[in-house]
Amino acid sequence: MKFDDKVPIYYQIKNYLYHEMLTGTLNPGDKLPAVRQLAVDLTVNVNTVQRALSEMITEGTIESQRGKGNFVTADTTRLAQLKEQLVMTQLAQVYEQLHALNLTDEEIIASLKRYIEQKGAGQNA
Amino acid sequence: MTKMSALFKTMGWTKFRQINQMILLELIAVAVTGIWTAIKGNFNLATLFYLTASWSMLPYVVGFILLAVSTEKAYTADTFRLIPIEETRFYLMNLLSSLATLVYFMVVQAVLYGLTFWLGWSRISGMLPPMATVGSNVVEPIIVMLLVSLMTALLIWSTISFVHLVTSATSNFLPKFRQRALNVVVYVIVIFITIRVAGFIVHGVAWFARITFNGTDLGQFWLALAAMAVVILVEGALNVFLLKRWVETAAN
Amino acid sequence: MPNVLAIQGLTYKRNQKLILKNIDLTLETGKIVGLLGENGAGKTTLMRLITGSAQGSGDIMVSDATTATARKAHVSFSEQLHGFNKNVKISRVVDFYQTVYSDFDLNRYHELADFLQLNGELKLLALSKGMREKLIIALTLARQTDLYLLDEPFGGIDSMSRKKIISSIIQWKPDNATMLISDHYVTEIAPILDEIVVVKDQTIAVHQKTDTIRSESGMDIEDYYESLYAGGVDHD
Structure with a gap:
């Protein structure tokens, strides 16, 4: 995959793995590829992958089992939290930007609804 | 750390290959001129010996120079200097692998001479001077002659190395x-010394031929060998x- | 973390011209470090000083080795094979490496050669620039040692070869070994670097973690590197 070289790579690796976990490429309880394999697949440094993984272990989104490797947590509540957290981060950005355009909260909701309706119509057509 | 034997083996291999190419060229030259002689109808049993004798000097000189370059x-x-081995050992193995290759070349030459001499014996024997004129003690002169040629090779190589390394170190x-100016001075001095040494050797060979056939004392030659050894060690x-x-x- | 390389007060002159001045540099175990700088800044010279191929003044320690001879046993340098006859086959060069380096691992070499698609029967003169660079990488990485020095491994080669070489670096660098890679174009290797070291004005201008640069400056590594030359960014 391509990285944005302006953003710390370990952070982008985390986001990549979150994405895999939430879209179902990696299911709860699944084993992650070995660190070196991940590094090769993503064309990044082993140490950087290690840093991303250890942060994720600390957060509880993945679990490390001695001698076996790393696994996506089977704790679905934790995964739900992660999803919520990611959704909120995305929304926060949109909200900040729309707010900066002097939209009120009601107007933001209304525009969002309009946007979804239009997009839905476009897809159905 | 790398073993001396391993370094000797790898350094020797490249040089061995170069010398084998020289031997091959020599054989081709002898064969081609031999066939030419046969076509002209002048071929006899001794021809190969004469051809070997006349061709052998050129590949020897070229081989000697190739070894110096290597x-x-x-x-x-x-490729060589990154090898983890102490410099004294490196220097020794480099020089010794060249010397070993040169000895190999000499042996091959000797075998060639022997073989062709044996082939042409019936013709050549009649032209040889009577054996009686050769000094009674033949073994010592032969050993001395071999030692002189090997020591001369070592002396020339270590002198070339000395010039090369000094000019590189400056x-x-x-x-x-x-x-550049200093390098020119070094070259001039060394060329002067080389000419003197060459003069000594040429003079020595003439003198040597005299003693070999007159059976005079070789003591002075051993002294010269010792002097060469000292120069080789100092260099x-x-x-x-x-x-x-x-x-x-x-x-x- | 223990250091694999420690340089102190290293100065290098050639023909009375100062090339490197009073350099201090330490590299930790297990890192991949980019050595950046303009052509002629002294990147290659710094590597040559570490291996003992060039002679300067100052202290250089690799692992616990201080003399040049001892250091050579701990450093694998991407030498350019100029010591070989051009008619020699790759397999012969491999034999040479196996004979003279006790840390050369033939299995590792074959894995690397398979991955990089090197044919041992080819002669050195028949190799394209990319192939030659791949061979040098395979030979350099096949030694199991503490410090790898790759001097401009991507110079003038096609992007497919470049990708293969980068993959082999990730795959075959031992965990506890450190690798120093010199390059003057950093974008392609930026994602695999832990740190960068920039040689500028005869000394080390910057030694910094790449992710620190990204999070603190918000710039990509190439822009940051170029900004050093524009003089616009305060770097300390």
Whole structure:
């Protein structure tokens, strides 16, 4: 995959793995590829992958089992939290930007609804 | 650390290959001129011996020079100088592998001479001077002659190395222009010394031929050999010092 | 973390011209470090000083080795094979490496050669620039040692070869070994670097973690590197 070289790579690796976990490429309880394999697949440094993984272990989104490797947590509540957290981060950005355009909260909701309706119509057509 | 035997083996291999090419060229030259002689109808049993005798000097000289070039290249090539081995050992193995290859070349030449001489014996024997004129003690002169040729090879090679390493080391201290000027001075001095030494050798060989056939005392020759050994050792010590402290490999 | 390389007060002159001045540099175990700088800044010279191929003044320690001879046993340098006859086959060069380096691992070499698609029967003169660079990488990485020095491994080669070489670096660098890679174009290797070291004005201008640069400056590594030359960014 391509990285944005302006953003710390370990952070982008985390986001990549979150994405895999939430879209179902990696299911709860699944084993992650070995660190070196991940590094090769993503064309990044082993140490950087290690840093991303250890942060994720600390957060509880993945679990490390001695001698076996790393696994996506089977704790679905934790995964739900992660999803919520990611959704909120995305929304926060949109909200900040729309707010900066002097939209009120009601107007933001209304525009969002309009946007979804239009997009839905476009897809159905 | 790398073993001396491993270094000897790898350094020797390249040189061995070069010398084998020389031997091959020599054989081709003998064969081609032999066939030419046969076509002209002058071929006899002794022809191959004469051809070997007349061709052998050229590949020997070229082979000697090729070995000198290989020896010098090793001092400044990363391929060799990155090998983890102490400089004295490196120097020794470089020089000894060249010497061993040269001995191999000499043996091959001797075998060629022997073989063709044996082939042409019936014709050649009649032209030889009577054996009685050769001095009674033949073994010692032959040993001395072999030693002299090997020591001469070592002396020439270590002198070339000394010049090479000194001129390479001066870049550590001197600006480019002065380095070049100094190198010219070094070349001139060494060429002068070489001419003197060559003169000594030529003179020596003539003298040697005299004693061989008159059976005079070889004592002075042993003395000369000892003097050569001292020069080789002194140059060797200086060369190793230069390698350790100043000489760099050629940049990529 | 223990250091694999420690350089103190290293100065290098050639023909009375100062090339490197009073350099201090330490590299930790297990890192991949980019050595950046303009052509002629002294990147190659710094590597040559570490291996003992060039002679300067100052202290250089690799692992616990201080003399040049001892250091050579701990450093694998991407030498350019100039010492070989051009008619020699790759397999012969491999034999040479196996004979003279006790840390050369033939299995590792074959894995690397398979991955990089090197044919041992080819002669050196028949190799393209990319192939030659791949061979040098395979030979350099097949030694099991503490410090790898790769001097401009991407110079003038096609992007497919470049990708293969980068993959082999990730795959075959031992965990506890450190690798120093010199390059003057950093974008392609930026994602695999832990740190960068910039040689500028005869000394080390910057030694910094790449992710620190990204999070603190918000710039990509190439822009940051170029900004050093524009003089616009305060770097300390």
